[in-house]
Amino acid sequence: MRLEPSHSIKKEVEKKFHQIEAGYFGEKLVDNTLLEVNYPPHSCILTDVHLKIHDHLYIQIDTLIVTKKYLLVIEVKNIIGTITFQKHSGQTIRTLDGVKTPFECPISQIKRHVQSLEQLRFPLPIFKAIVFSSNRVILEHVPMDEPIFFRKNLSSFIHQLNKKEDRIDTSQFHDLIRRIQSKQHVMLRKSLCDRWKISQESLIKGLLCKACGNILYKVSNKTWKCTKCESNDRTPITHNINDYFILVKDSLTTIECKEFFRLSSTHEAYYMLKKCNLINVNNARKSGYRRNIEVF
Structure with missing residues (x-):
């Protein structure tokens, strides 16, 4: 960390710095896993996608896979500890070193992304996947009907999707990519x-x-x-x-x-x-x- 040890807010900034750095690292691990998959012809993988749905709705997607068969929204979580899903309350609890911390439920988060994409009426079915990139995590009470994976299981899930029939032709695929790119919104992050x-x-x-x-x-x-x-x-x-x-x-x-x-x-x-x-x-x-x- 590039602050002197005596700096008044070094600890707080250092904590935030490591959180951001861990997020980049986790997404990079998932990126490497995606490279192992054999995709059908005319596939596109976009990372850190910011889309404008309408004037009052913008979404950020960690990874969006576009093929002639499907769209896949991937939400990456680089979290360690024990993660407990509480479906009845829509809350997720992380327990680490005896400390319990609630945070936004990734299931609700990714469902909002899918619902937002559906408003754009893309000519493809939309699938979703929540991926935990770290091996130092234990998942509890995972809803059986939700696509939640460890990183090493993601390629098998995508392999099954790649067996589906084409839903659009090559010309429509390129039109769809151009349409997604036209919706891209540049987010200015504060340093x-x-x-x-x-x-x-x-x-x-x-x-x-x-x-x-x-x-x-x-x-x-x-x-x-x-x-x-x-x-x-x-x-x-x-x-x-x-x-x-x-x-x-x-x-x-x-x-x-x-x-x-x-x-x-x-x-x-x-x-x-x-x-x-x-x-x-x-x-x-x-x-x-x-x-x-x-x-x-």
Whole structure:
């Protein structure tokens, strides 16, 4: 975490930072599972989908799979502990280390997503799946009629859906993709610095060690070493880049990369950014880079 230990709100920001980071990690695990599935021709997988249903209704879907056979809405939950579903009250309880915490029921959440999509009258049946990405979770009182899975069981569920008959032809499929894209709505997320009124000047700059969090120094063009634990790192930007996107803003330039990570030149920043799975917004060296959320 890039706040000094003495910072007054370090603990609160650190907790929120790890929650966001865990969410990204959980969705990435599910993305990797989806790569294992053999899809029928003309399939599309969209991640982190924000759709405008009408002027007063917007929805955010973790993953939306579109084929000529079906639409599948996937809600990813990266939660650990014991999860108890209380169908009669519509509430879900997480128990961890003896502490019980209620949170929004994912069943109700995904049902609202499906009902919202139904308003758009897409020419395909809509299916849903709630996926728990962590192995450190125990599910209790799971409703038998709800598609709730651990990550490793998701591919079998999709495989069964892929056996269904086509409902639209290729031309209609492409029309549907264009229609979904036309409904895409760009959500502007507040960075943690904006949310907590933290000055960027108070953040610790440089590339940090993934083992202990201390500053790395450059040994050669391909190797960085920790100033404290002396761990070597050949790709330090890949695990540091999320710090910038979560703490500062959702895009950066080579100049901002050079300054934030204390690199020797914009040339070095450019080539380090090339190692990350980022979107080059303007396809030029001085353009902005954003997180690549549509990974398929």
